[in-house]
Amino acid sequence: MSATPQPSTEAGSPASGSEGAPASPAGLLQAGEPAPEFTLRRGDGSEFTRADLEGRTTVLVFYPFAFSPVCTDQLNLYNDVLGELEAQGATLYGVSCDATYSQTAFQEKLGVRIEQLSDFEPKGAACRAFGAYDPGGFAQRALVIVGPDGIVKWSFQAASPGDLPGANLIFDGLGGG
Amino acid sequence: MIEYADFECPYCASLCARLSGVKLRHAFRHFPVRSSHPRAWAAACAAEAAALQGRFWEMHDLLFADEGRLEDPHLWERARTLALDLKRFDADRHSEEVRARVRRDFESGVRAGVVTTPTVFAAGRMYAGRLGLEDLRAFGG
Numbered sequence: 001m002s003a004t005p006q007p008s009t010e011a012g013s014p015a016s017g018s019e020g021a022p023a024s025p026a027g028l029l030q031a032g033e034p035a036p037e038f039t040l041r042r043g044d045g046s047e048f049t050r051a052d053l054e055g056r057t058t059v060l061v062f063y064p065f066a067f068s069p070v071c072t073d074q075l076n077l078y079n080d081v082l083g084e085l086e087a088q089g090a091t092l093y094g095v096s097c098d099a100t101y102s103q104t105a106f107q108e109k110l111g112v113r114i115e116q117l118s119d120f121e122p123k124g125a126a127c128r129a130f131g132a133y134d135p136g137g138f139a140q141r142a143l144v145i146v147g148p149d150g151i152v153k154w155s156f157q158a159a160s161p162g163d164l165p166g167a168n169l170i171f172d173g174l175g176g177g
Numbered sequence: 178m179i180e181y182a183d184f185e186c187p188y189c190a191s192l193c194a195r196l197s198g199v200k201l202r203h204a205f206r207h208f209p210v211r212s213s214h215p216r217a218w219a220a221a222c223a224a225e226a227a228a229l230q231g232r233f234w235e236m237h238d239l240l241f242a243d244e245g246r247l248e249d250p251h252l253w254e255r256a257r258t259l260a261l262d263l264k265r266f267d268a269d270r271h272s273e274e275v276r277a278r279v280r281r282d283f284e285s286g287v288r289a290g291v292v293t294t295p296t297v298f299a300a301g302r303m304y305a306g307r308l309g310l311e312d313l314r315a316f317g318g
Contacts, residue, residue: 073292168290
C-alpha cells in the first residue's frame with residue numbers, strides 16, 4: 001500500500017491547454033484564449049452567459065448525453081470530489097445539448113449537486129463557441145476551466161466520447177495538484 | 178497489484194473471485210462512488226472496522242460473496258460470522274478514523290486518475306474495468 005500509482009498514458013492525455021497536445025478538429029478553446037460570448041439555460045430557464053463566469057473560477061464539464069452510461073459515471077465521480085474542488089475556489093457546471101427538463105431529471109436521478117446548463121436552442125451554439133460541439137449533434141466530452149478574468153485557464157478534450165476524464169485532471173488544471 | 182474497488186460493484190466481485198487462483202501481492206484500496214453505489218461506503222467502513230480486529234480480508238471476501246445484502250443487519254451478521262466484537266465493530270465503522278481511512282483511499286484513487294471500478298495498477302500500468310484472466314496472469318506471474 002506504499003506505492004503511489006500513476007495513471008497510464010492509456011487513461012488519456014490533455015488535448016489542449018498548457019500541455020500542448022493536439023487540439024480537437026472543432027478547435028476546443030486553448031489556455032490563454034478569452035471565453036466567447038454565449039448563452040446557456042439554467043434549470044429554471046434563466047440565462048447563463050459569459051458575464052456569469054467573471055469574478056470566479058469556473059469548470060465547464062461538457063458531456064454528450066444526459067442518462068448515458070459514461071456521463072452518469074462522470075457526474076457521479078465529480079460530485080464525490082465537489083467539496084474539494086469548491087475548496088479550491090472552483091464552481092462546476094455540467095453542459096450538454098439536452099433540454100433543461102432532461103438535465104434536471106438527470107441531476108435529480110443521480111442526486112448530484114453539479115448545476116446543469118442547457119445548450120438546447122439554438123442547439124449546440126455555446127458548445128460550438130467553445131469548440132466542444134460534435135458534428136453528430138452533441139457536446140464533445142471536454143473540460144474547460146475559465147479564470148475569474150474570463151480567460152481560459154486550461155482545457156481538455158477526451159480522445160473519444162466514451163473516455164471518462166479523471167477528476168485528477170481538473171485538480172491539475174486548477175493548479176492544486 | 179494495487180486494486181481500487183468497491184463492495185457494491187459486480188465487476189469488483191468478479192475480479193475478487195478470479196484473484197482467488199492467482200498468486201500475487203494484492204493491496205486493496207477503497208473507491209466507493211456514493212451516488213452510483215449508495216451502500217458501498219458503509220461496506221468499506223465495515224471492512225476497515227473488521228481490519229481493526231485483524232479480519233480485513235475475511236470481511237472483504239464475505240462482502241464480495243453477497244453484494245445484494247449490504248444493509249446494517251447483513252453487516253452485523255458478517256461480523257458475527259467472523260466472531261468480531263460486535264459493539265466495537267459498530268463503533269469503529271462509524272468512527273472518524275475509519276471514515277478518514279476510506280476517504281484517504283478514495284482521494285488517492287482520484288489523484289491517480291481512477292474513474293471506474295475495478296481499477297488495477299500493476300507492472301507499471303493501469304487497467305480499468307473488467308480484467309481477463311490473462312491480464313491477471315500477465316502481471317501476477
